[in-house]
Amino acid sequence: MQKQLAFGFAEKPPEVSAKKASNPKGYTGLYGFHKYWGKKPHEPLAFIIEQLTSDADTVLDPFVGSGITARESLLRNRRFIGFDINPIAVEITRLLVSPPDYESVYDTFKYLEKSVKEKIGQTYLMSDGCIASHYLWENDLLQQVWLRRGLGNAREERSPSAHDLELIDSLAGYRSKFLRRPNFFSNGRINAHKDLAISDILTGRAQHNLDLLLHGIAELPDDLAKPLRLCLTAASGQMTKMVFAVTGRGKTGGKASSKVEVGSWVIGYWRPKLHFEVNVWNCFERRVSKLLKAIRTYDPLTSLHISPSLAEFYRCDSKCCIECTPCQDSIAEVANQSVKLILTDPPHSDRVPYLELSELWNAILGLEPNFDDEIVISNAKEREKSPETYGDAMNAFFAQCRETMRDDGFLVLLYNARQEDRWTFVNKLIDDSASTGLEYIGQFPCNYSAGSVVQDNRKGGLKNDVALVFGNPDADLGEIGQLCDIPNWTTQIPFH
Numbered sequence: 001m002q003k004q005l006a007f008g009f010a011e012k013p014p015e016v017s018a019k020k021a022s023n024p025k026g027y028t029g030l031y032g033f034h035k036y037w038g039k040k041p042h043e044p045l046a047f048i049i050e051q052l053t054s055d056a057d058t059v060l061d062p063f064v065g066s067g068i069t070a071r072e073s074l075l076r077n078r079r080f081i082g083f084d085i086n087p088i089a090v091e092i093t094r095l096l097v098s099p100p101d102y103e104s105v106y107d108t109f110k111y112l113e114k115s116v117k118e119k120i121g122q123t124y125l126m127s128d129g130c131i132a133s134h135y136l137w138e139n140d141l142l143q144q145v146w147l148r149r150g151l152g153n154a155r156e157e158r159s160p161s162a163h164d165l166e167l168i169d170s171l172a173g174y175r176s177k178f179l180r181r182p183n184f185f186s187n188g189r190i191n192a193h194k195d196l197a198i199s200d201i202l203t204g205r206a207q208h209n210l211d212l213l214l215h216g217i218a219e220l221p222d223d224l225a226k227p228l229r230l231c232l233t234a235a236s237g238q239m240t241k242m243v244f245a246v247t248g249r250g251k252t253g254g255k256a257s258s259k260v261e262v263g264s265w266v267i268g269y270w271r272p273k274l275h276f277e278v279n280v281w282n283c284f285e286r287r288v289s290k291l292l293k294a295i296r297t298y299d300p301l302t303s304l305h306i307s308p309s310l311a312e313f314y315r316c317d318s319k320c321c322i323e324c325t326p327c328q329d330s331i332a333e334v335a336n337q338s339v340k341l342i343l344t345d346p347p348h349s350d351r352v353p354y355l356e357l358s359e360l361w362n363a364i365l366g367l368e369p370n371f372d373d374e375i376v377i378s379n380a381k382e383r384e385k386s387p388e389t390y391g392d393a394m395n396a397f398f399a400q401c402r403e404t405m406r407d408d409g410f411l412v413l414l415y416n417a418r419q420e421d422r423w424t425f426v427n428k429l430i431d432d433s434a435s436t437g438l439e440y441i442g443q444f445p446c447n448y449s450a451g452s453v454v455q456d457n458r459k460g461g462l463k464n465d466v467a468l469v470f471g472n473p474d475a476d477l478g479e480i481g482q483l484c485d486i487p488n489w490t491t492q493i494p495f496h
Protein backbone atom coordinates (compact mmCIF):
# COMPACT_ATOMS: atom_id res chain seq x y z
CA MET A 1 0.00 0.00 0.00
CA GLN A 2 1.58 3.31 -1.05
CA LYS A 3 1.17 6.16 1.38
CA GLN A 4 0.79 9.89 0.94
CA LEU A 5 3.11 11.97 3.07
CA ALA A 6 1.34 13.67 5.95
CA PHE A 7 2.82 17.13 6.34
CA GLY A 8 4.18 17.85 9.78
CA PHE A 9 5.37 14.37 10.77
CA ALA A 10 7.59 14.38 13.80
CA GLU A 11 10.90 13.03 12.56
CA LYS A 12 12.24 15.95 10.54
CA PRO A 13 16.03 15.69 10.31
CA PRO A 14 18.05 18.10 12.47
CA GLU A 15 18.75 21.48 10.86
CA VAL A 16 21.94 21.81 8.85
CA SER A 17 24.30 24.61 9.88
CA ALA A 18 26.24 26.80 7.42
CA LYS A 19 29.42 25.10 8.71
CA LYS A 20 28.09 21.60 8.05
CA ALA A 21 26.83 22.68 4.63
CA SER A 22 30.30 23.73 3.57
CA ASN A 23 32.03 20.60 4.94
CA PRO A 24 30.03 17.72 3.51
CA LYS A 25 30.80 14.14 4.48
CA GLY A 26 30.92 11.18 2.08
CA TYR A 27 27.88 9.33 0.79
CA THR A 28 26.40 6.91 3.28
CA GLY A 29 23.16 4.91 3.50
CA LEU A 30 20.87 5.28 0.50
CA TYR A 31 23.10 7.99 -0.99
CA GLY A 32 25.97 5.53 -1.21
CA PHE A 33 23.94 2.67 -2.66
CA HIS A 34 24.17 3.51 -6.38
CA LYS A 35 26.87 5.44 -8.20
CA TYR A 36 25.78 8.32 -10.37
CA TRP A 37 27.82 10.75 -12.38
CA GLY A 38 28.19 14.20 -10.81
CA LYS A 39 26.43 13.29 -7.57
CA LYS A 40 26.17 16.18 -5.15
CA PRO A 41 26.52 16.02 -1.37
CA HIS A 42 23.27 16.29 0.56
CA GLU A 43 24.35 18.77 3.25
CA PRO A 44 24.47 21.99 1.15
CA LEU A 45 21.26 20.98 -0.65
CA ALA A 46 19.47 20.42 2.66
CA PHE A 47 20.77 23.76 3.95
CA ILE A 48 19.51 25.64 0.88
CA ILE A 49 16.09 23.98 1.18
CA GLU A 50 15.88 24.88 4.88
CA GLN A 51 16.92 28.50 4.30
CA LEU A 52 14.72 29.26 1.30
CA THR A 53 11.53 27.26 1.87
CA SER A 54 9.00 26.36 4.56
CA ASP A 55 6.73 23.36 5.23
CA ALA A 56 4.53 22.39 2.26
CA ASP A 57 6.34 24.72 -0.16
CA THR A 58 7.08 23.23 -3.58
CA VAL A 59 10.68 22.52 -4.62
CA LEU A 60 11.45 21.77 -8.29
CA ASP A 61 14.58 20.10 -9.63
CA PRO A 62 14.36 19.81 -13.42
CA PHE A 63 17.70 17.91 -13.64
CA VAL A 64 17.17 15.67 -10.63
CA GLY A 65 19.99 13.16 -11.27
CA SER A 66 20.26 10.65 -8.45
CA GLY A 67 17.53 12.35 -6.44
CA ILE A 68 19.30 14.00 -3.54
CA THR A 69 17.30 17.25 -3.76
CA ALA A 70 14.14 15.14 -3.92
CA ARG A 71 14.86 13.16 -0.78
CA GLU A 72 16.13 16.15 1.21
CA SER A 73 13.02 18.17 0.28
CA LEU A 74 10.53 15.44 1.16
CA LEU A 75 12.29 14.67 4.46
CA ARG A 76 11.63 18.31 5.33
CA ASN A 77 7.92 18.16 4.42
CA ARG A 78 8.25 20.04 1.17
CA ARG A 79 6.37 19.03 -1.98
CA PHE A 80 8.71 17.98 -4.74
CA ILE A 81 8.69 17.90 -8.54
CA GLY A 82 11.63 16.33 -10.37
CA PHE A 83 12.46 15.62 -14.00
CA ASP A 84 15.35 13.84 -15.62
CA ILE A 85 15.86 12.55 -19.12
CA ASN A 86 17.95 9.61 -17.91
CA PRO A 87 15.90 6.50 -17.04
CA ILE A 88 18.47 5.21 -14.53
CA ALA A 89 18.50 8.60 -12.73
CA VAL A 90 14.73 8.49 -12.41
CA GLU A 91 14.79 4.93 -11.06
CA ILE A 92 17.45 5.81 -8.46
CA THR A 93 15.48 8.92 -7.47
CA ARG A 94 12.27 6.93 -7.08
CA LEU A 95 14.06 4.51 -4.77
CA LEU A 96 15.46 7.36 -2.69
CA VAL A 97 12.12 9.12 -2.23
CA SER A 98 10.15 5.95 -1.63
CA PRO A 99 12.50 3.30 -0.28
CA PRO A 100 11.21 -0.27 -0.19
CA ASP A 101 10.71 -1.87 3.19
CA TYR A 102 13.49 -4.07 4.53
CA GLU A 103 11.49 -7.30 4.80
CA SER A 104 10.22 -7.23 1.24
CA VAL A 105 13.74 -6.75 -0.18
CA TYR A 106 15.20 -9.37 2.15
CA ASP A 107 12.52 -11.99 1.37
CA THR A 108 12.69 -11.37 -2.36
CA PHE A 109 16.47 -11.64 -2.31
CA LYS A 110 16.25 -14.98 -0.43
CA TYR A 111 13.75 -16.22 -3.00
CA LEU A 112 16.09 -15.27 -5.85
CA GLU A 113 19.02 -16.80 -4.02
CA LYS A 114 17.17 -20.12 -3.93
CA SER A 115 16.32 -20.09 -7.60
CA VAL A 116 19.47 -18.57 -9.13
CA LYS A 117 22.55 -18.69 -6.90
CA GLU A 118 23.38 -22.34 -7.49
CA LYS A 119 22.97 -22.06 -11.28
CA ILE A 120 25.36 -19.10 -11.31
CA GLY A 121 27.76 -20.95 -9.01
CA GLN A 122 27.95 -23.82 -11.54
CA THR A 123 29.57 -21.44 -14.03
CA TYR A 124 32.42 -20.70 -11.60
CA LEU A 125 32.85 -24.25 -10.34
CA MET A 126 36.44 -25.46 -9.97
CA SER A 127 37.63 -29.05 -10.40
CA ASP A 128 37.57 -29.66 -6.63
CA GLY A 129 34.00 -28.35 -6.25
CA CYS A 130 34.97 -24.88 -4.92
CA ILE A 131 33.41 -21.77 -6.42
CA ALA A 132 35.80 -19.15 -7.77
CA SER A 133 35.35 -15.50 -6.81
CA HIS A 134 37.73 -13.75 -9.25
CA TYR A 135 39.53 -14.45 -12.54
CA LEU A 136 42.58 -12.35 -13.33
CA TRP A 137 42.97 -11.78 -17.09
CA GLU A 138 45.76 -10.24 -19.10
CA ASN A 139 43.91 -9.33 -22.28
CA ASP A 140 42.46 -12.71 -23.37
CA LEU A 141 44.83 -14.83 -21.33
CA LEU A 142 43.64 -16.16 -18.01
CA GLN A 143 46.37 -15.67 -15.37
CA GLN A 144 44.89 -16.68 -12.03
CA VAL A 145 41.75 -17.95 -10.38
CA TRP A 146 40.92 -16.82 -6.87
CA LEU A 147 38.64 -18.27 -4.27
CA ARG A 148 37.87 -17.79 -0.63
CA ARG A 149 36.69 -20.69 1.52
CA GLY A 150 34.24 -18.86 3.74
CA LEU A 151 34.28 -15.49 5.43
CA GLY A 152 37.44 -14.58 7.32
CA ASN A 153 39.64 -17.00 5.37
CA ALA A 154 42.52 -15.68 3.29
CA ARG A 155 42.04 -15.84 -0.46
CA GLU A 156 43.67 -18.63 -2.44
CA GLU A 157 45.27 -17.77 -5.74
CA ARG A 158 45.52 -20.67 -8.17
CA SER A 159 46.92 -21.15 -11.63
CA PRO A 160 44.14 -21.82 -14.12
CA SER A 161 43.34 -25.50 -14.70
CA ALA A 162 42.13 -27.18 -17.91
CA HIS A 163 38.75 -27.46 -16.19
CA ASP A 164 38.59 -23.65 -15.64
CA LEU A 165 39.41 -23.01 -19.29
CA GLU A 166 36.82 -25.52 -20.56
CA LEU A 167 34.14 -23.91 -18.43
CA ILE A 168 35.02 -20.47 -19.78
CA ASP A 169 34.99 -21.80 -23.36
CA SER A 170 31.57 -23.35 -22.91
CA LEU A 171 30.04 -19.92 -22.25
CA ALA A 172 32.36 -17.70 -24.30
CA GLY A 173 29.89 -17.41 -27.17
CA TYR A 174 26.85 -16.70 -25.00
CA ARG A 175 25.01 -13.48 -25.93
CA SER A 176 22.47 -11.94 -23.59
CA LYS A 177 18.79 -12.36 -24.42
CA PHE A 178 17.55 -9.94 -21.77
CA LEU A 179 19.80 -6.92 -22.09
CA ARG A 180 18.54 -4.28 -24.47
CA ARG A 181 21.01 -3.77 -27.32
CA PRO A 182 23.03 -0.72 -26.24
CA ASN A 183 23.55 2.41 -28.38
CA PHE A 184 27.09 3.66 -28.29
CA PHE A 185 28.55 6.76 -29.94
CA SER A 186 32.13 7.42 -30.93
CA ASN A 187 33.50 9.45 -28.07
CA GLY A 188 37.21 9.14 -27.36
CA ARG A 189 36.89 10.94 -24.05
CA ILE A 190 35.03 8.00 -22.58
CA ASN A 191 36.66 5.34 -24.78
CA ALA A 192 33.43 4.53 -26.59
CA HIS A 193 32.91 3.92 -30.29
CA LYS A 194 29.77 3.22 -32.25
CA ASP A 195 30.65 -0.45 -32.86
CA LEU A 196 31.22 -1.17 -29.19
CA ALA A 197 29.21 -4.27 -28.27
CA ILE A 198 28.10 -5.82 -25.00
CA SER A 199 30.58 -8.65 -25.57
CA ASP A 200 33.43 -6.08 -25.52
CA ILE A 201 32.34 -5.19 -22.01
CA LEU A 202 31.01 -8.42 -20.52
CA THR A 203 32.29 -11.98 -20.95
CA GLY A 204 29.86 -14.58 -22.30
CA ARG A 205 29.73 -16.07 -18.80
CA ALA A 206 28.90 -12.68 -17.21
CA GLN A 207 26.13 -12.16 -19.79
CA HIS A 208 24.76 -15.63 -19.07
CA ASN A 209 24.66 -14.93 -15.33
CA LEU A 210 23.20 -11.47 -15.75
CA ASP A 211 20.46 -13.13 -17.81
CA LEU A 212 19.75 -15.62 -15.02
CA LEU A 213 19.32 -12.72 -12.61
CA LEU A 214 17.31 -10.58 -15.03
CA HIS A 215 15.03 -13.49 -15.82
CA GLY A 216 14.50 -14.26 -12.11
CA ILE A 217 13.78 -10.59 -11.39
CA ALA A 218 11.40 -10.25 -14.36
CA GLU A 219 9.16 -12.92 -12.85
CA LEU A 220 8.63 -10.88 -9.67
CA PRO A 221 5.82 -8.34 -9.16
CA ASP A 222 6.98 -4.90 -10.29
CA ASP A 223 7.34 -3.33 -6.83
CA LEU A 224 9.57 -6.20 -5.67
CA ALA A 225 11.50 -6.36 -8.93
CA LYS A 226 12.48 -2.69 -9.06
CA PRO A 227 14.83 -2.48 -6.06
CA LEU A 228 16.55 -5.71 -7.06
CA ARG A 229 16.96 -4.58 -10.65
CA LEU A 230 18.61 -1.45 -9.28
CA CYS A 231 20.94 -3.62 -7.19
CA LEU A 232 21.90 -5.25 -10.48
CA THR A 233 22.62 -1.95 -12.24
CA ALA A 234 24.55 -0.75 -9.19
CA ALA A 235 26.65 -3.94 -9.28
CA SER A 236 27.03 -4.15 -13.06
CA GLY A 237 30.25 -2.10 -13.39
CA GLN A 238 32.01 -4.62 -11.12
CA MET A 239 30.74 -7.47 -13.36
CA THR A 240 32.48 -6.12 -16.48
CA LYS A 241 35.90 -6.45 -18.07
CA MET A 242 36.50 -2.86 -16.94
CA VAL A 243 37.57 -3.79 -13.39
CA PHE A 244 41.21 -2.76 -13.03
CA ALA A 245 43.78 -5.02 -11.42
CA VAL A 246 45.86 -2.79 -9.18
CA THR A 247 49.52 -3.77 -8.98
CA GLY A 248 52.57 -2.48 -7.13
CA ARG A 249 50.58 -0.82 -4.36
CA GLY A 250 52.50 -0.49 -1.06
CA LYS A 251 56.13 -1.41 -0.42
CA THR A 252 57.86 -4.23 1.41
CA GLY A 253 61.55 -3.76 2.23
CA GLY A 254 61.77 -0.80 -0.15
CA LYS A 255 60.41 -2.86 -3.08
CA ALA A 256 56.99 -2.27 -4.63
CA SER A 257 54.62 -5.09 -3.64
CA SER A 258 53.93 -7.68 -6.35
CA LYS A 259 50.47 -8.32 -4.90
CA VAL A 260 47.52 -7.78 -7.19
CA GLU A 261 44.40 -6.13 -5.77
CA VAL A 262 40.93 -5.71 -7.20
CA GLY A 263 40.33 -2.12 -8.31
CA SER A 264 37.17 -0.52 -9.55
CA TRP A 265 35.99 0.61 -12.98
CA VAL A 266 36.72 4.10 -14.14
CA ILE A 267 34.30 6.63 -15.67
CA GLY A 268 33.86 5.59 -19.30
CA TYR A 269 34.43 2.31 -21.14
CA TRP A 270 38.10 1.66 -20.40
CA ARG A 271 39.04 -2.00 -20.60
CA PRO A 272 42.45 -2.38 -18.96
CA LYS A 273 44.91 -5.00 -20.17
CA LEU A 274 45.13 -6.50 -16.68
CA HIS A 275 41.60 -6.83 -15.40
CA PHE A 276 39.34 -8.99 -13.31
CA GLU A 277 36.25 -11.01 -14.08
CA VAL A 278 34.32 -11.08 -10.82
CA ASN A 279 31.72 -13.68 -9.83
CA VAL A 280 28.40 -12.08 -10.85
CA TRP A 281 26.45 -13.49 -7.91
CA ASN A 282 28.96 -12.04 -5.42
CA CYS A 283 28.72 -8.57 -7.04
CA PHE A 284 24.94 -8.70 -6.87
CA GLU A 285 24.83 -10.00 -3.28
CA ARG A 286 27.17 -7.25 -2.07
CA ARG A 287 24.90 -4.56 -3.55
CA VAL A 288 21.78 -6.11 -2.06
CA SER A 289 23.53 -6.12 1.34
CA LYS A 290 24.36 -2.45 0.87
CA LEU A 291 20.73 -1.64 0.12
CA LEU A 292 19.50 -3.75 3.03
CA LYS A 293 21.90 -1.97 5.38
CA ALA A 294 20.63 1.40 4.13
CA ILE A 295 16.97 0.56 4.72
CA ARG A 296 17.37 -1.41 7.94
CA THR A 297 16.22 1.43 10.18
CA TYR A 298 12.88 3.24 9.99
CA ASP A 299 12.60 5.68 7.08
CA PRO A 300 9.69 8.16 7.08
CA LEU A 301 9.54 8.05 3.27
CA THR A 302 9.12 4.26 2.99
CA SER A 303 6.57 3.46 0.26
CA LEU A 304 5.66 7.13 -0.29
CA HIS A 305 3.34 7.60 -3.25
CA ILE A 306 5.14 9.07 -6.29
CA SER A 307 2.97 10.66 -8.97
CA PRO A 308 4.08 9.40 -12.37
CA SER A 309 2.87 12.57 -14.11
CA LEU A 310 2.24 16.20 -13.26
CA ALA A 311 -1.42 15.74 -14.19
CA GLU A 312 -1.78 13.11 -11.44
CA PHE A 313 0.33 15.20 -9.02
CA TYR A 314 -2.10 18.13 -9.28
CA ARG A 315 -5.25 15.99 -9.49
CA CYS A 316 -4.40 13.99 -6.35
CA ASP A 317 -2.74 16.86 -4.49
CA SER A 318 0.19 14.53 -4.15
CA LYS A 319 3.51 15.35 -2.47
CA CYS A 320 5.92 14.11 -5.06
CA CYS A 321 6.16 13.78 -8.83
CA ILE A 322 9.16 12.29 -10.61
CA GLU A 323 9.00 12.18 -14.40
CA CYS A 324 11.41 10.72 -16.92
CA THR A 325 11.10 13.49 -19.49
CA PRO A 326 13.11 16.28 -21.07
CA CYS A 327 12.61 19.19 -18.69
CA GLN A 328 12.22 21.62 -21.62
CA ASP A 329 8.96 19.80 -22.45
CA SER A 330 7.65 19.19 -18.93
CA ILE A 331 8.26 22.65 -17.51
CA ALA A 332 5.19 23.95 -19.36
CA GLU A 333 3.01 21.57 -17.29
CA VAL A 334 4.14 23.02 -13.96
CA ALA A 335 1.50 25.36 -12.55
CA ASN A 336 2.37 29.05 -12.91
CA GLN A 337 3.61 30.79 -9.76
CA SER A 338 3.57 27.58 -7.73
CA VAL A 339 7.24 26.84 -7.04
CA LYS A 340 9.05 28.38 -4.07
CA LEU A 341 12.47 27.05 -4.94
CA ILE A 342 14.08 25.71 -8.09
CA LEU A 343 17.18 23.96 -6.81
CA THR A 344 19.14 22.26 -9.51
CA ASP A 345 22.47 21.03 -10.70
CA PRO A 346 22.15 21.02 -14.49
CA PRO A 347 24.62 19.26 -16.80
CA HIS A 348 27.92 21.17 -16.61
CA SER A 349 28.67 21.72 -20.29
CA ASP A 350 30.98 18.87 -21.44
CA ARG A 351 31.90 17.40 -18.07
CA VAL A 352 29.67 14.32 -18.14
CA PRO A 353 27.83 12.87 -21.15
CA TYR A 354 25.20 11.32 -18.88
CA LEU A 355 23.25 9.21 -21.35
CA GLU A 356 26.33 7.88 -23.12
CA LEU A 357 27.85 6.86 -19.80
CA SER A 358 24.66 5.32 -18.46
CA GLU A 359 24.06 3.04 -21.45
CA LEU A 360 24.96 -0.21 -19.67
CA TRP A 361 22.65 0.65 -16.75
CA ASN A 362 19.79 1.62 -19.08
CA ALA A 363 20.31 -1.53 -21.19
CA ILE A 364 19.95 -3.61 -18.01
CA LEU A 365 16.77 -1.73 -17.14
CA GLY A 366 15.55 -2.38 -20.70
CA LEU A 367 14.74 1.34 -21.07
CA GLU A 368 15.54 3.49 -24.13
CA PRO A 369 16.83 7.00 -23.37
CA ASN A 370 15.94 10.03 -25.44
CA PHE A 371 19.42 11.02 -26.68
CA ASP A 372 18.10 13.81 -28.91
CA ASP A 373 16.75 16.01 -26.13
CA GLU A 374 19.64 15.66 -23.69
CA ILE A 375 21.13 19.06 -22.83
CA VAL A 376 24.88 18.50 -22.87
CA ILE A 377 28.05 19.12 -24.86
CA SER A 378 29.39 15.84 -26.23
CA ASN A 379 32.61 14.91 -28.00
CA ALA A 380 30.55 12.39 -30.02
CA LYS A 381 30.31 14.37 -33.26
CA GLU A 382 27.29 12.43 -34.55
CA ARG A 383 25.23 13.72 -31.63
CA GLU A 384 25.66 17.35 -32.69
CA LYS A 385 25.73 18.59 -29.11
CA SER A 386 27.89 21.70 -29.36
CA PRO A 387 28.63 24.57 -26.94
CA GLU A 388 26.11 26.66 -28.93
CA THR A 389 23.24 24.15 -28.78
CA TYR A 390 23.98 23.68 -25.08
CA GLY A 391 24.02 27.42 -24.25
CA ASP A 392 20.85 28.09 -26.23
CA ALA A 393 18.97 25.19 -24.62
CA MET A 394 20.00 26.24 -21.11
CA ASN A 395 19.05 29.89 -21.58
CA ALA A 396 15.74 29.01 -23.19
CA PHE A 397 14.96 26.59 -20.37
CA PHE A 398 15.76 28.91 -17.48
CA ALA A 399 13.85 31.77 -19.05
CA GLN A 400 10.82 29.46 -19.20
CA CYS A 401 11.29 28.43 -15.56
CA ARG A 402 10.53 31.87 -14.19
CA GLU A 403 6.80 31.52 -14.87
CA THR A 404 6.56 28.56 -12.52
CA MET A 405 8.12 30.51 -9.64
CA ARG A 406 6.20 32.37 -6.97
CA ASP A 407 7.02 36.07 -6.68
CA ASP A 408 8.92 35.29 -3.47
CA GLY A 409 10.62 32.29 -5.10
CA PHE A 410 14.30 31.55 -5.71
CA LEU A 411 16.39 29.73 -8.27
CA VAL A 412 19.62 28.17 -7.04
CA LEU A 413 21.86 26.78 -9.71
CA LEU A 414 24.86 24.60 -8.92
CA TYR A 415 27.45 25.03 -11.60
CA ASN A 416 31.05 24.35 -12.47
CA ALA A 417 32.95 24.31 -15.75
CA ARG A 418 36.56 23.98 -16.64
CA GLN A 419 36.69 26.56 -19.41
CA GLU A 420 35.79 30.19 -19.08
CA ASP A 421 33.65 30.20 -22.22
CA ARG A 422 31.42 27.50 -20.72
CA TRP A 423 30.13 30.14 -18.31
CA THR A 424 28.50 31.97 -21.20
CA PHE A 425 25.03 30.69 -20.47
CA VAL A 426 25.30 31.73 -16.80
CA ASN A 427 26.47 35.21 -17.80
CA LYS A 428 23.61 35.53 -20.26
CA LEU A 429 21.15 34.46 -17.58
CA ILE A 430 22.56 37.19 -15.35
CA ASP A 431 22.56 39.81 -18.11
CA ASP A 432 18.99 38.99 -19.19
CA SER A 433 17.46 39.56 -15.76
CA ALA A 434 15.24 42.37 -17.05
CA SER A 435 13.53 40.06 -19.55
CA THR A 436 13.59 36.83 -17.52
CA GLY A 437 12.67 38.38 -14.18
CA LEU A 438 15.47 36.43 -12.50
CA GLU A 439 17.83 38.76 -10.70
CA TYR A 440 21.26 37.49 -9.68
CA ILE A 441 21.69 37.78 -5.90
CA GLY A 442 25.03 36.13 -5.16
CA GLN A 443 26.99 32.90 -4.96
CA PHE A 444 28.81 30.65 -2.56
CA PRO A 445 31.15 27.68 -3.00
CA CYS A 446 29.53 24.29 -2.79
CA ASN A 447 32.22 21.83 -1.82
CA TYR A 448 32.27 18.19 -2.83
CA SER A 449 32.70 15.67 -0.06
CA ALA A 450 36.07 13.95 0.23
CA GLY A 451 34.46 10.63 -0.73
CA SER A 452 32.81 12.15 -3.78
CA VAL A 453 31.94 9.67 -6.53
CA VAL A 454 33.25 10.27 -10.07
CA GLN A 455 33.99 13.96 -10.28
CA ASP A 456 35.87 15.83 -13.00
CA ASN A 457 39.58 15.58 -12.20
CA ARG A 458 40.81 16.99 -15.50
CA LYS A 459 43.35 19.78 -15.41
CA GLY A 460 41.51 23.07 -14.98
CA GLY A 461 38.38 21.53 -13.40
CA LEU A 462 37.28 23.66 -10.44
CA LYS A 463 37.66 22.10 -7.03
CA ASN A 464 34.10 22.98 -6.14
CA ASP A 465 30.79 23.95 -7.68
CA VAL A 466 29.31 27.34 -7.03
CA ALA A 467 25.71 27.79 -5.96
CA LEU A 468 24.34 30.79 -7.89
CA VAL A 469 21.30 32.37 -6.27
CA PHE A 470 18.64 34.21 -8.29
CA GLY A 471 15.36 35.75 -7.18
CA ASN A 472 12.64 38.14 -8.12
CA PRO A 473 14.08 41.63 -8.78
CA ASP A 474 11.88 42.87 -5.90
CA ALA A 475 12.91 40.00 -3.59
CA ASP A 476 13.48 40.92 0.01
CA LEU A 477 17.15 40.01 0.51
CA GLY A 478 16.42 39.36 4.16
CA GLU A 479 14.69 36.23 2.92
CA ILE A 480 17.84 34.48 1.79
CA GLY A 481 18.28 33.43 5.41
CA GLN A 482 21.73 32.29 6.41
CA LEU A 483 22.96 31.65 2.86
CA CYS A 484 25.34 34.58 3.20
CA ASP A 485 26.83 32.94 6.34
CA ILE A 486 28.44 30.29 4.14
CA PRO A 487 32.17 31.05 4.03
CA ASN A 488 33.11 32.97 0.86
CA TRP A 489 29.55 34.07 0.03
CA THR A 490 29.90 36.87 -2.53
CA THR A 491 27.75 38.97 -4.79
CA GLN A 492 30.46 38.94 -7.45
CA ILE A 493 29.63 37.41 -10.81
CA PRO A 494 31.78 34.40 -11.75
CA PHE A 495 33.91 34.73 -14.92
CA HIS A 496 32.04 37.84 -16.04
Ligand SMILES: C[S@@+](CC[C@H](N)C(=O)[O-])C[C@H]1O[C@@H](n2cnc3c(N)ncnc32)[C@H](O)[C@@H]1O
Nearest residue numbers: 039040063065066084085086326327345347375
Ligand atom coordinates in the same frame (compact mmCIF):
# COMPACT_ATOMS: atom_id res chain seq x y z
C1 LIG B 1 24.64 17.28 -12.95
S1 LIG B 1 23.48 15.99 -13.21
C2 LIG B 1 22.53 16.06 -11.80
C3 LIG B 1 23.23 15.31 -10.70
C4 LIG B 1 22.51 15.44 -9.38
N1 LIG B 1 22.68 16.75 -8.82
C5 LIG B 1 22.99 14.40 -8.39
O1 LIG B 1 23.42 14.76 -7.27
O2 LIG B 1 22.94 13.21 -8.72
C6 LIG B 1 22.52 16.62 -14.51
C7 LIG B 1 21.35 15.74 -14.93
O3 LIG B 1 20.67 16.38 -16.00
C8 LIG B 1 20.06 15.37 -16.78
N2 LIG B 1 19.62 15.94 -18.07
C9 LIG B 1 20.32 16.25 -19.17
N3 LIG B 1 19.52 16.77 -20.12
C10 LIG B 1 18.27 16.81 -19.60
C11 LIG B 1 17.02 17.26 -20.08
N4 LIG B 1 16.88 17.75 -21.30
N5 LIG B 1 15.94 17.15 -19.26
C12 LIG B 1 16.07 16.64 -18.01
N6 LIG B 1 17.23 16.17 -17.52
C13 LIG B 1 18.32 16.27 -18.29
C14 LIG B 1 21.13 14.29 -16.86
O4 LIG B 1 20.57 13.04 -17.16
C15 LIG B 1 21.71 14.36 -15.44
O5 LIG B 1 21.13 13.40 -14.61
